[in-house]
Amino acid sequence: DDGYRLWLKYELVKNASLKAEYLKYATFIAQTAEGDIVQSASRELHMGLSKLLGKSVHVTNSFEGKSGGIVLKLESGPDPTQQAEGYRIQLAGGNIVVSSKSENGILYGTFVLLRHMQMRLPVKGLSLASSPKVRFRMLNHWDNPDGTIERGYAGQSLWKWYELPERVDPRYTDYARANASVGINGTVLNNVNASARFMSQEYIVKVAAVANVMRKYGIKTYLSVYFAAPKTLGGLTTSDPLDPQVRAWWKEKVAEIYKEIPDFGGFLVKANSEGEPGPQDYGRTHADGANMLAEAFKPYDGIVVWRAFVYKADPNADRFKAAYEEFVPLDGKFDPKVIVQVKNGPIDFQPREPFSPLFGNMPKTPLGMEFQITQEYLGFATHAVYEAPIFKECLDSDTYVNGEGSTVAKVVDGSLHGYARTLMAGVANTGNSRNWTGHPLAQANWYAFGRLSWDHQLSSEHIAHEWVALTLTENQKASGHIVKLMLRSREIYVDYNTPLGLSRPWMGVHFAPEPWENKGSRPDWTAIYYHRADSVGLGFDRTASGSNALAQYRPQVQQQWNHSDQTPLPYLLWFHHVRWDKKLSTGRSLWAELCTRFYTGADSVVWMQQQWDLAKGSLDPQIYTDVAERLKVQRREAIWWRDAWVLYLQTFARQPIPAGFEPPKRTLEEVKKSVNVYLIR
């Protein structure tokens, strides 16, 4: 098994009685509605059933008086319990009926029915219904026109710009199927550090060819835009958003796009962030920039997704506070077509971050969630880190903005502030690796993102069980071991990588440990800026005695994190500079606790290896070996991380490694040298 089929394997049902039960409903597929998306649904069903049951099921468009089939039906009439994209799966008249008010809903229901059979669940009593909690569920590709992927670890880009539009890689269809199967309905094809090239007629035609594939699976296509395109591509003298010529340029550009792509989704914009151009270059605000683009979309359905990932170069500032400071004053100033997309945490996709204080603090502006699926800070494609717990931790955090229970999820799904346009985006981890994601277990992160963007109330465990059953094994015992491994993987990674609320011990390559790195061109582009180790202690004081970033949260949240004695250990060093000898709630000093985490974290990779091996007999040999080998690398690198941190921190703490832990076999200088090898160009 090369992993190409992802979670859509549709392996033959071997259990005879179950197969007989499924076959009872496999005498026909009735596609009673027209349209490309319904067509995709019936094609998927036909293909799925032929693999699951070994039978080619006849497709018809009417089923009058017949029973024993599966009916795909477009519902008419108002049904307040269901959103347009919701679906219903029921038994009626001896058939399984998959229905929805929309074609998309029929497609989603079809995938759910197939999943039901892939999970070997009974048809008896079948009755399922679900509606998405978030409207725009999309992937963000950080793919460049030259085929490279920023922070991508699974090969080159899926989009072959040089051969488009004439050649349309069949893989685009499989990509669309996989997304639709988990409810994703949008995709931004190019990097947020965008090339203006995508606004050229040459590229719009190429994008249109991809959009033609996506459309059949209910997926809208979006583009990231380069804010200075009017200048660089359009030949204007300015890209000032208040300049009439600039406004006209964007209007024409958007019109040009809609001519080729009538259901175009919209723009994603990274502006005045990390050197990208933006409205502030002309003394304008983020709202001026976003609203100018929104105006160009007025005649169409499209939206403008404007990112809040900004942090100015200010040597005295706390980067944690930057996005809030720039965006909160703009609340209420954005056009209704704009959604502001906010990363889950205030810094940048760290293995653990507190939730971004923007959530809840812009009640008049729809805020979308940006998660990172690709493992930029999570060990690339060699470390197994199941991300659903990271996503859930943020979504379940309570902002307290409207009292207890004002979770981030309720901000994002619009229920707290009544946003009509809601969004959840995931930075994709896909590439042209045969198995799509490099690490076979990283497929689960793509899957989990999709499932949570549909329903953020699903548990990490539920999603892991589903994914393992669909992708790896039907064997319950084996799947139990793998799910255990997945559920603990994030904490294990945090333990050897950034325990107790440490963050960002890297610079250029976000992989090799460099907690000593101190040479960036600005303070917040060094590693020492984030951990603040000194002879007294470790951690970033963000209370009133420090940067006071905590003041950006509601008092109830401040209370959780304000006092170092009460701050839960996972967040301790995010908010406090703690003395090396301070006794923590575990009974150990900070130094001893850090060492304990680094050592047990690295050793727990051995436990992960054991769990994986316990499942061996039930796994495909190719997938087993691939993961087993990656776990070996992970083990080696976890020790490398541990050694780098403890040896480096020891130079400040000036204490021995606690008894019971074998001191590193190398010196700090040796670790630094080994890291430098990774940085040689």
Ligand code: BDP
């Ligand atoms: C950081 C990445 C950088 C991205 C940036 C962003 O290191 O490559 O361009 O975020 O999100 O995580 O814009």
